[in-house]
Amino acid sequence: MIAIENLELGIKDPDSGALKPVLKGVSLELGRGEAIGLVGESGSGKSMTLRCILGIGPRNAVVGGRIMFDGENLRSLPTDKMRRVRAGRIALISQNPHAALNPVLPIETYLLEGMPELRDARAARLRAGELLEQVGIRSVDRVLKSFPHQLSGGMLQRVVIAGAISGKPDLLLADEPTTALDVTTQAEVAAILDEKRRDLGMSMIFVTHDLDLAAAVTDRLAVMRYGEIVEIGTPEQIRDNPQHPYTRMLMSIRPTLDGVQAVPATQPEIGSTL
């Protein structure tokens, strides 16, 4: 489905011209219908990897490596073709749903925008309502007429998921999609995302800092640190038998409900990485 091959990204300092490495050779393969979790702390490069797939890296970025998507290298695709890939085949759900929604347009317009093939207004409305029902929204008519500021964060994130799945994309990129939500809403939204992805057979890259959450909705986990993938494995492998010292450190220091929390063997130096 998608194969990221030795992806490198550096950000050029506009004054000195020095290159600050952000991704240092990331390689990742994802099969059709497979979900992988990219986990790591801030600055590990997990979001930047997603941005490279969509070709929306930061300005001053120098990128190397290939991103093979169904046999084509996305990195060398002409702009109009890349735009078509973004429109129909890869969908992004970000942490902040407000970033995806135009504040002065109602939800209905947002959803209809994504289905230009439905010329008939009534059919399109029906489809929009159907999508909202699929993501567990009951008061469909009210939500369709609402503006983003009138809905809660959990509701908006469901709307964005509805928009993302409306075109039945091949690949779903989810960047901390539930991080800003309350824990109960997070459980609901994560369940919806998981269910819809399976129903529609979509592949997914799920970026999060929460190992347990990633383990619950993906088939494999890739642990990232300082722009590199340090370990890939099934959630069970990562949990029960982590190989890399960093993964072991992450597993041991994360706070848990049952309170079994070991003292980290290798605490990062205060003042250096902190």
Added chain:
Amino acid sequence: MSSNIIEISGLNKTFRVGGKHEPVRALDDVSVTVREGSCLAVVGESGSGKTTLARVLVGLETKDSGEVRIAGSPVTASLRRREQRRRARAVQMVFQDPNGSLNRRLPVGAAVDEVLRAHFRLSAAERRARVSELFRSVGLTDAHAQSLPANLSGGQKQRVAIARAFAAEPQVIVLDEAVSALDVSVQAQVLDLLHELRRDKGLSYLFITHDLSVVRTIADDVLVMRHGQVLERGSVGDVLDRPRSPYTKLLLECAPKPGWKPRRGVIDHLNSEIAS
């Protein structure tokens, strides 16, 4: 029997939200006590009233009715400077976002020095020594003290905010989501630090969080809030291992943990159970 450092009883607070909307009851007959030298975690989701509780406690917000006492003396949102200063000595607050509480043009050491100048009669040399000592106690150096906030990481800035809270030598520190924005490795260090400082100085914490999983590491007791009401309170062991309120059970069930799978409809199910 140890005495209570914080005593809050029958506290009410409503916010008018304008227009045709009903006023929001942010705090609805809330009573809380914190034993001297202990840490009480206040847990709840957005809109539960946990932050309003903290703000009333430190005098940033007026109350509608009810009583708030810290170390026996009543807290009012008074504009009198003497009153404000006295309270600032007794209770300090650490916020989620250290950027919001640090002046970005002031070296962080000077930000801590301000607190010393406000509360203590010390010579410049004594203050310098004290700032240095405070920075050391949170694992930072004199070099950090001379930096501007922009040159420090999130974890370092949160340590500065903690050092500044300690500078006033308060009896109570209110921590409002103080570790929520930090990476887990940094979070573990800051939690360790808070634990150590409490043990050494014998002060009391009100620890506000949405994250149940950090509660066991830091708190002695837990208070669960929802829609401005206290639903459950007890020791950490009781509330996390033997929750009585259906809502606490829901919170525990929804928190990701090894082997956990998110399920749809859990909220509806428990909502109806809570309502009945």
